[in-house]
Amino acid sequence: MAEATNKVDLRPSIEHFYSFPFVLVTCADEVGKGNIIAIGASAPCSANPPTIGIAVALRRYSHGLIAARGEFGVNIPRAGDLEGADLTGCVSGRDGDKFEATGFTAIAGQAISVPMIAECPVNLECKLVHTAKLGSHDWFIGEVVAARADAAAVTSEGRVDPTRFDGVFSWWGEYCAPGERLGKWGFAAPR
Numbered sequence: 001m002a003e004a005t006n007k008v009d010l011r012p013s014i015e016h017f018y019s020f021p022f023v024l025v026t027c028a029d030e031v032g033k034g035n036i037i038a039i040g041a042s043a044p045c046s047a048n049p050p051t052i053g054i055a056v057a058l059r060r061y062s063h064g065l066i067a068a069r070g071e072f073g074v075n076i077p078r079a080g081d082l083e084g085a086d087l088t089g090c091v092s093g094r095d096g097d098k099f100e101a102t103g104f105t106a107i108a109g110q111a112i113s114v115p116m117i118a119e120c121p122v123n124l125e126c127k128l129v130h131t132a133k134l135g136s137h138d139w140f141i142g143e144v145v146a147a148r149a150d151a152a153a154v155t156s157e158g159r160v161d162p163t164r165f166d167g168v169f170s171w172w173g174e175y176c177a178p179g180e181r182l183g184k185w186g187f188a189a190p191r
């Protein structure tokens with residue numbers, strides 16, 4: 001597996017890493033072969049410990065892999081890689097290798113045995129801590145046990161700056177680019 005040389009540790013700031021765009025979730029089968037699934041439904045769930053939830057339909061190949069291994073990766077793709085990212089949501093890992101199909105580079109996780117995606121500027125490694133059974137989809141809640149980002153996407157305070165890479169939002173069946181920065185949280189607080 002490839003080595004990532006351009007990544008910095010995000011762990012000190014992960015508790016403040018709110019609001020997720022469109023993500024690519026990585027998982028692995030019983031022999032460690034990686035798979036990728038496009039996920040539009042994801043959310044931060046708690047700050048301390050930092051946890052992330054992803055909604056995965058019961059029929060997805062990835063569902064069984066995540067449930068069995070108890071680990072998954074949350075990778076935030078760039079708009080520049082949207083074609084490969086979209087493909088991961090159109091074909092199943094049951095039928096072929098999506099790393100090969102997309103050309104995405106697998107890099108080893110630091111704390112989990114699931115590959116992460118080198119081309120994604122943000123890589124969050126999660127251990128499954130809770131599964132909420134809600135019907136068509138299970139919400140897998142994972143604790144973030146390692147978090148890295150491309151150095152170029154991170155501010156001097158160690159936070160991911162969404163204006164430093166071309167992230168993507170999925171919105172009612174379409175992909176959209178994030179808009180302009182409108183203000184800091186709390187800008188309306190009484191002074």
Ligand SMILES: Cc1cc2nc3c(=O)[nH]c(=O)nc-3n(C[C@H](O)[C@H](O)[C@H](O)COP(=O)(O)O)c2cc1C
Binds near residue numbers: 035057062
């Ligand atoms: C933009 C986009 C967002 C998606 N979001 C979800 C999602 O949140 N949950 C889900 O179960 N499937 C979602 N899908 C569908 C899966 O990514 C798709 O069925 C995929 O092929 C499943 O791969 P697998 O069989 O290898 O697990 C999404 C697909 C796209 C294109």
